[in-house]
Amino acid sequence: MSLVDTPAVKRLADWDGDRLERLATEYDTPLYVTDLDRIRENFARFESAFDFAHVMYAAKANTGQAVVRTLYDAGADIECAAAGELYRAIEAGVAPEDLQYTAVNPPDRDLDYAVDLWADTPELTVTAGASMTLDRLEERGFDGRLAIRVNPGIGTGHHEKVATGKDAKFGIPYEEVPELVESARERFEFVGLHAHVGSGVLSGDLDDHRRALQKVADLAARVGDLEFLDLGGGFGVPYRPDEPPLDIEAAAEMVREVTADVDATIALEPGRYLVADAGALLTRVNTIKETPETRVVGVDGGLTSLIRPAMFDSYHHIRNISGGDREPVTSSVGGPLCTSADVFCTDRPIPRSEAKDLLAIGNVGAYGINLASQFHSQPRPAEVAIDGEDERVTRRRETFEDLTRLENEAPGNR
Missing domain, CATH: 3.20.20.10 (Alanine racemase)
Known part of the structure; x- marks a missing residue:
């Protein structure tokens, strides 16, 4: 197949789930993956x-x-x-x-x-x-x-x-x-x-x-x-x-x-x-909460990792890499930030999520990591580029030390 004959869009289902699970295990989450x-x-x-x-x-x-x-x-x-x-x-x-x-x-x-x-x-x-x-x-x-x-x-x-x-x-x-x-x-x-x-x-x-x-x-x-x-x-x-x-x-x-x-x-x-469909964001489930309204799925990524849903009310497809064959459950997926805007979806059918599951969010290659921030003192995520069989870290994960580095270097704070 020539390059110009490739599918017009790479859907989230087209990503190799085993590879994404391995990358998340090796490089931690939240993690941007760029193809x-x-x-x-x-x-x-x-x-x-x-x-x-x-x-x-x-x-x-x-x-x-x-x-x-x-x-x-x-x-x-x-x-x-x-x-x-x-x-x-x-x-x-x-x-x-x-x-x-x-x-x-x-x-x-x-x-x-x-x-x-x-x-x-x-x-x-x-x-x-x-x-x-x-x-x-x-x-x-x-x-x-x-x-x-x-x-x-x-x-x-x-x-x-x-x-x-x-x-x-x-x-x-x-x-x-x-x-x-x-x-x-x-x-x-x-x-x-x-x-x-x-x-x-x-x-x-x-x-x-x-x-x-x-x-x-x-x-x-x-x-x-x-x-x-x-x-x-x-x-x-x-x-x-x-x-x-x-x-x-x-x-x-x-x-x-x-x-x-x-x-x-x-x-x-x-x-x-x-670039949009060449990016996926991996995030790990850490909290499950049953409420009368919905099933809350808490993850380690948030609007500091991907702000488009909060900023534009954008839809991003979410795939449960760990449990994709489970029955869908109406769920709201949100991150660790203290604001109601910190959600990736609300009341969406997603294969039933459990703690430690890996979720992938699709089409994040455009205006994804570029809009990441340190709001709520969240270190920005790492990025791994895949190039055929090769993989390399193209952006290291920020640390807590990075959060205060510029302040600590400022003359007024020395």
Whole structure:
């Protein structure tokens, strides 16, 4: 089977349960497991479908160095939404000329870092989403490759918090772009337009996605003389086990049709599509509590390990690795934090869990470990990357000492 013929989604049931149990035993829990082969497969499938486009990886989905390096080695350039992501990408071995920086209300230190990087690597492209960002770049002596982010006024995606195409925070208002482009052409090496209209787009969202992208493509034709039109990412994956995957060929044909009259390179920035189903979170059951309302299953992972259910009300499939053949019992799975938001699911049928059982949570490769925190003084989890038969720790587990390390190093606490 070639890479492009691999299944469109890796379901949680497809993970080798014996291997996951062994990894949890060897490396403890909570534990992120990242399948690098699956990332390569997803990239090959995406690149094959969008063979007419320049494909970059949207690093914010997962900035782990193993993930970034895997995609870069596979042929993806890297799009970064913050200076720290630029730094992490370079640490992962990405050449600065293969980076694109999309500034969103950038702090001064971010712009300082980006401009210093550009001074040594003039191939770096900076994307600005506010006219003041252009002024701030010019004040720093930047006159290099610049793109302008467009706000088309239409958002798509799985949740209102990711429908960026209609959020005033992101991009220049649509009708103001032509005038700002003329100004940018006088002050910088203006190279393109950029838009990202939402995230988690599946086949049923393609019509809305088309409307948003068509507006941006029409604007690109109106502005003219572009090196590229960057349509962002947003292509989603199914989180529920019975939800069909995105028809990537249909998505590619839609983009091809929308941009048929655009005389510029089409660029895309997939993130979630490449990495989401390549990650699983392993967590161990420590407490079982029967209540009149539900069966409470307490685990050692929590919203500090995976915040998406609390932050976006996101569904993540849960598999009982230890007892998958048991009868399902309506259960609520939650972690060790003192907040009602610390739950992975509520009243969901799950094979009856017992103490010491290993549970796996699926589709955590995107916006999983990147959003982990030390809230409630919880050390962040470790990560193991699997690469064929090979396995390696790519992020060590934090210790209690790590919780106070920065405070102990601060002069005011010595």
